[in-house]
Amino acid sequence: MLTTSIVNIACTIFNLLILYFLFKKFLFGRVDKVLMQRREEVETATKAADEMTKSAIATKKDYEKKIEKVDEEKEQILADIKKQGYDEYDRIINEAKRRGEQILVEARHNAEVENERAKEVYAAQLTDMVVDAASKIAATKHSKEDDMELYEKFISEAGANNE
């Protein structure tokens, strides 16, 4: 056991190197490959998850902004509609007033016209009556009493007609 030889030492060193190579290639190499793949997968997944989170946050902000804007828009639209409503209301009221006044004016005018016509009718009747009376007086032989009676009659008829 105490003797030794250079050839055997060299052989042992060679053995060790071969063993190292085998370990490196078949044990550490293979396991490292799997571990590396797994790490890459985890990193990819983590990165993807990060990106998803980022985009989700961005989308959320976007929507929050939009919602804020929607509120504003809603207020705006409501205000617009209210204004429109008031305008319409004013317009309708004004229209109604105008129409009312017009109707009133027309009615007054109509009334005047009617009145005028009534007056004309009345005057015509009066004329007829006067003519009638005059013809009656002229046609009949009449005394002083008759004249008085006629006169009375005319007066009362005229009064009745004039009422």
Added chain:
Amino acid sequence: MKELLNEILMEDKTLIHFPFGNGFFDIYKSVVISWVVIAFVFIFILIMTSNLKVHNISKRQAAVEAFVLWIRGVTGGMLGEEGERYVDYIATVLIFIACSNMVGLFGLTPPTMDLTVTIALSIMSIVLVEAAGIHKKGPKKWIKGFAEPMAVIAPMNILELVIRPLSLCMRLFGNILGATVIMELIKFVIPVIFPAFLSLYFDIFDGCIQAYVFVFLTSLYIKEAVE
């Protein structure tokens, strides 16, 4: 006693004899047993690492991964961050010495009981230590490093180049040889049952401890060289 030692120490260890070169090219038993160990370990690794998958791993693969991470943790812890590139070699040596020390369980003579193997191991260690130093510091700084912390101890530092591998190889050789001698003696005294338990201790526990000590010291030297 003396006969026993003679029998163990002076045993003719030539296994493969070449008819030329006057015995210069003879291959020792320890080298052949190392081949057996290497072949066994290689086949075992091939079986264990076949069909590795990224997902849905089998228990076998989980064990292999755990073992690799564990042995890297052990050797990496000894080497430190600077010496991380030497982790795989240190792990290889650790496994080789541990397996070599354990072949006694199968009735073979441990290769580490032969001075040839331990010399080879320690030569590899010292070459690696100095190579690590040169790689880290560059040749100039490495040579200057011998005169640190002061020039007076330069001879000591140079002597260490011999002392370190010598102590490594003699420690491993002596321990395994000692264990074998003690086992032989115990077998003389109590031939049955009792030697079985002691054999477990010497072959497994002491074998692993010696493998660990060897790689621990090598790692320590590498760590020192790359700092």
